[in-house]
Amino acid sequence: MNIEWNKVTWYSKLGAIILFILVVPVLTFYIGMKYQETKSYLLDPDTSSILNPAYSSSSQEKLWLTYKNDKYGFEIKYPEGWFVSEQDVGRYFEGPGLTPHFYISNSLLSNPETVIGIHPQGPYSDAPFEKTQTQPSKIKIQNEREATDSVLSNGKVWETVITFKSVPSSWNQQYGSVRAKVKIYNQTTECVKANGRNSFEFNCDALAGLGDILVIDGNINDADRKTQEKILSTFRFLDVPASN
Numbered sequence: 001m002n003i004e005w006n007k008v009t010w011y012s013k014l015g016a017i018i019l020f021i022l023v024v025p026v027l028t029f030y031i032g033m034k035y036q037e038t039k040s041y042l043l044d045p046d047t048s049s050i051l052n053p054a055y056s057s058s059s060q061e062k063l064w065l066t067y068k069n070d071k072y073g074f075e076i077k078y079p080e081g082w083f084v085s086e087q088d089v090g091r092y093f094e095g096p097g098l099t100p101h102f103y104i105s106n107s108l109l110s111n112p113e114t115v116i117g118i119h120p121q122g123p124y125s126d127a128p129f130e131k132t133q134t135q136p137s138k139i140k141i142q143n144e145r146e147a148t149d150s151v152l153s154n155g156k157v158w159e160t161v162i163t164f165k166s167v168p169s170s171w172n173q174q175y176g177s178v179r180a181k182v183k184i185y186n187q188t189t190e191c192v193k194a195n196g197r198n199s200f201e202f203n204c205d206a207l208a209g210l211g212d213i214l215v216i217d218g219n220i221n222d223a224d225r226k227t228q229e230k231i232l233s234t235f236r237f238l239d240v241p242a243s244n
Contacts, residue, residue, distance in 0.1 A: 024167035061230065070238070072100065072120045073168035079227065082106050104231060106224065113183035114224050117230055120167075122175025132214045137162070139229060141178075142236045150181075153217045157225065160183050160232065166240055178235060180228045187218040 061077065067084045068075040078084065083105055088098040099121040105112035117123075137147035137157075143164045150159040159181040167176045192213045 014210070023142040033061065035196070038074070048053060061234075064234070067102075067104070068238075069102065071240045072102075072170045074118065074120075075236060076104065076116075076118070076231065078104050078231050082227075082231070083108060106227075114221070114228075116178070116228060118178050118235075120171040120176050122172050123179070132216060133159065139232055143167075143231060143240055150216075152184070153215055156220055156222075158184055158216070158218075158220055160228075160234070162238075164237075168237060168240060170175065180232055182220045182225050182228065184218040184220060187216060189214055189216050191215070212231075 061079075064077040064079050066075055066077050085103045085105075087101045087103065099119075102118040103112070103115050104118075105115040107114065122124045132150045133153070135149050135151055137149040137160050139147050139160055139162070141162065142145075143166060145163045147160060147162045149157040150161075151157055159179065162178045164171075164176065167173055207237055
């Protein structure tokens, strides 16, 4: 059979119909799936830096907001969706007078459970804190003297307290600190007595130095804690005397 390729024949029409019905839809579907797969990578912060370096976490942090306080000589960065508040409150065990406190939280509630507190004159209370399970923190920031994590029974960190070697003159050298804590979900607490026996929380004498320890169990929002760690890493003093 002699085929004339420059003529439109019934078998060329049939081939075109088969191509249109079978091949084109399959090809379109394949391209669409690849597009969605690539799009999901680009929009996912955990994987997008692989395909799109401009979307890496370090690049995102460059877009963070900066809170700067000249009076107390510090600055700290935080992402959108987190909020800064300034409060002057009295200290429970120090008579009259107000002390400054600065808070960064992902909630507009007046007493958020997930919060970073900056306390130039120390925490709002001079009362000793109850002793919980702790470990040295891996967080390292400028001029740090000591950083301590409080941990749940599952090993997850729910609070970090940081003190400094030297601070601006507007800070209290001994008590000035930065604290970060996250909300604990489904929290249960028991007491480990100084003699090693377990007891109920109400029977615990866990004030610092008295031997009993509060063991806290529960869960935290890992993403909130990770964000807190990144925020803490941006804290810096504007002008601090050299430490010894």
